[in-house]
Amino acid sequence: MQESIIKLVGISKVFPGVVANDNINLEIRRGEIHAIVGENGAGKSTLMKIIYGLYQPTAGEIYINGRLMNVANPQIAIKNGIGMVHQHFMLVPSFTAAENVVLGSEPRKNTVFMDFEEAVIITKALSEKYGLYVDPYQKVEDLSVGIQQRIEILKVLYRGADILILDEPTAVLTPQETQELFAIMRRLVKDMGKTIIIITHKLQEVLEVSHRVSVMRRGKLVGTMDTKDATEQILAEMMVGKEVVFDKFHANQNKGKTLMEVKNLVVRDNRGFIAVDGISFSVAAGEILGVAGVEGNGQTELVEALTGLRKVEEGSILVNGKDMANRSPSEFRKMGISHIPEDRLKTGLAPEASVNENLLMGYQHKKPYESFGMKLNKKAIYQKTAQLIKQFDIRTPSGQTKVKSLSGGNMQKLVVAREFSFNSPILIISQPTRGLDIGAIEFIHRQIIEMRDAGRAILLISADLDEIFRLSDRIVTIYEGKLTGEFMTADVTKQAIGLYMTGKNLSTAG
Amino acid sequence: MKKIKLSQDLEYIFSLALSIVLALIIGALIILANGKSPLTAYASLINGSLGSPYKMATTLAKTVPLILTGLATAVAFSSGIFNIGGEGQLYLGAFAAAYVGFTFTNLPGLIGIPLALIFAALAGGFYALIPALLKVKYGIDEVITTIMFNSIAILFTGYLANYPFASSVGKMGATEMIAPAYKLLRLVARSKLHTGIFFTAVIALAIYYLMEKTSVGYDFKMIGTNLIFAKYGGINAERNMVIAMIISGVLCGIAGAFEVLGNHYRFLQAISPGYAFDGMLVSLIVKNKVVGVILMSIFFGILKTGSIAMEFETAIPSELVLVIQAIIILFIAGEKGFAQILRRIHAKEGVRGDV
């Protein structure tokens, strides 16, 4: 167990303007599961890409099996037994499982032809050897995420990897699939003598599966320890640098009448699968209803259906007694629903347009910003945008600056500023602080609470359980498109919610 | 929304100027390889396009179809719908205008000319509507359909001009002449500059106002820059894309009408040597900005007119300017990539790496 298989000495990686990795010394031992944890942007992925040859370090040395190596490209990494399972799967959707497994190192006949039968045999053999069941003939596009991940792992094993790097492997998995993955990982290490590096930011998982854990913060390696000596508290402190205890907000006092009521909602995802499966709930003025769940359990589709961006299959969305199911986004907006989307760059902003243009969205057809049916009144617009920039503390050189040059926090503040400024009675807020620094999180949380206290009905969707607990008055849990429980925040613990999020309600878990 | 943007605009104008200079240098090398002096050649090009009121008028006449088709491209492209079908819309517009002109021969110009323009606009707009609907209803790539539609329209009008509406006298592949009342006034003796230039100027102003000063233009541009954001913000993207496409088709139809009413006085089966493609390139070079379209159209007009004089005086084939234009476009298309490579070499500016 003590022999080192990878040793990094003084690794640094500097991107223009950003130090992603700063003098990192790390040792991975043969036969261990080594977890690397850290917040978004801590430099975990960069470090792994350096080991895998996708990035070149600015400084430092990499030793593999005790030999100094220059890992100039992934091929060198692969030759040295390093394989990487990427967070976003690197599979060709229209190819079969077998074709994906062998892609790049195909079995051949007569030197130039591809041997498809052999590819299938290889895949089957690998499948059996490692207990990773896949059907070699099935096309990847028809397979579930969990199976796709297995193909990714098979791909890596086929290339003879001894060291597997798994980048956030559980982010897209259901709890059940996560448990299966952990079982596979343990078997690979114990029975097959592989070494695994797992990148994650979920501390629970680290404690569950790893032997040792390294913590990264802002490009630096803060420390490495045996997992048995670690606790969530210790790791969390190392990750954020200081003990972070957000103040609790006082709960709401005066809940008003119900503003939005969802009944038996059914929505499909992009692939046509049922993603939201008969969900019902209601939100009242002056309350925050938190939706807790592991990502990918239908939250995205639910939010899109509730804002007119996705077709509703069955059920109704009652707003002031009017059924809004399958209305256009503009009708939702007219009914007084504002939306902070989960992906600000893709949905919430036009990165190539200016701050002013981004703030104008939704006002462009309203008086006094528009007159004579189409003329834009620059003066009124600039007054409004300047006021919003100031009020929400959006740090930008000017209103003319392109949004893409702002920081993540300021982009999100821009979205919040615009959506909150409509004074909509209903706010649908999805992952409002993802990837933001603590200052911005605090600012946005306070804005949300202010809105609640002003009598808005707020639906908060977040994968961050701490965020849900901090802000929500009431919590529902979502699992595989269904609501599995409903609680008053004051009456419930995170542990209990965690159980419901994984589909185990008390009757089956107890 | 101008002041700070200027720095980004200036950067672009700089690289545009650089592209033009580089293309002209390559052109000069080709001229040298032909054993001629680039300086004399370029001097005769400038002189031949701007040297006298007549030459300037000829240059300006050349810009009319470029501006109209360029604006057509600017409106569509900045709304995220890629109308490559301008040439087909232009042909249909031209034929429609000619049809009015040789059919309703008794109308006075004051009624007849607007009528011809309206017919042309309708023809162009309708023809653009079909691929637009195919895109928003079925998600069919409009780049491919409009390319196909170009050929269909050119062949169809070619059929009309050769068979049912073929001229009884003279030319093959031409319709009858339009009635004299339809002919647009020529402004400068012997040049082809006609009153359509004023109409073009009015259209250019209107399009500028639409794109830069109105909520419609704002909606268009937001759809073009981030479709998902536009939809999320409550803009009816489908309807706006269709409208933008119709405007685009209307402008191309009018461009065709002017070729008939101001230039040839009849429909010809090859009435446009690819004006709409030229206009599209003009617009692409200036990133679909209205003011840029006008300036770049004039520049292309100078190249076109001047090249004839250059050929006359120095025997350098006028097609050289096509080569120069294509090189400008290539450089501009590669501008972002060049800039990135330069930046990588310098590697000092604050571009955020993927962490």
Added chain:
Amino acid sequence: MYREIFNITLLQNTIRTATPLILAALGGLLTSHTGILNIGMEGMILLGAFFGVAGSYFFESYLMGILFAVTSGIIIGIVFALFVIKLKSDEFIVGIAINMFAGGLTMFLLRSIFGVKGAFSSPRIQPLPDINIAFIDKIPILNVLLNNHSLFVYISWILVIAIYIFLYKTPYGLWFRAAGEFPEALDTVGISSDKIKFASSILCGILCGFAGVHLSLGYLTLFTENMSANRGFIALAAIIFGSANPLMTYVAALIFGFFDALGIRLQGVGIPSQFTQMFPYIVTVLVLIAVVKRERDKKALQAKAGRIDKSQSQAAGNLTR
């Protein structure tokens, strides 16, 4: 009159007219597999046609004509790839620029080298040879249909098969298709998808060069301005019609070629050819509509089966325990 039009020579002509289409389309389908829509085929064909004539004229050898055309194809393929892949320019703008460049350059060179405008022909230009296959000589219909065609007709047949095998039976074909559909999948196993795209662009340049040289030295023995005559775009239509499968694309090229040949004959007897010429374009639009409809139906069907699919894959997942 009916007999004059619909006879065996019509089919022979169909093969002749389909040949430049399929040669260019094979190139275009290679780039479309690697994820590049190449609108510049029109210009690439034109350059091939011109340099084919130039090579054949100066060296009085059709082989030099082919060599010139291929060289021009390689160069323009590299230029295309350089801009689209290395400089990340819009493939569609680059394609149009190449068409404009080719149109301008060939006219310019036609005048500055040969001193003519419009068209250039000379007895010095050596045409591509016709191939006579002796044993077919004796078979009545096949002799007319398949024998005594110009060299590139036969090359095109070989290429259709070869490229089909290349795409679907070799690892390289797998890489080509992966590069278009999911380039990262290729990059992360150590094969540069950019290099694959680069290769496909160059191959497209060469094949368009073939199409061009066939036009100017096989189909005719002269060069005229814009003699590619929209074939690049019809080739694009054939690719769409044939879903970028070489065999299907050849079928499309044959159908388009048939209507082209038919049109020329109809014109001979005073019937407008415009409508037969329109055929490829109209059919392409209809095919696009049909494809979308088929995909929608498929999706609806999948959606219906959605619940079952998901539970099935989960059942499969459970087997690992």
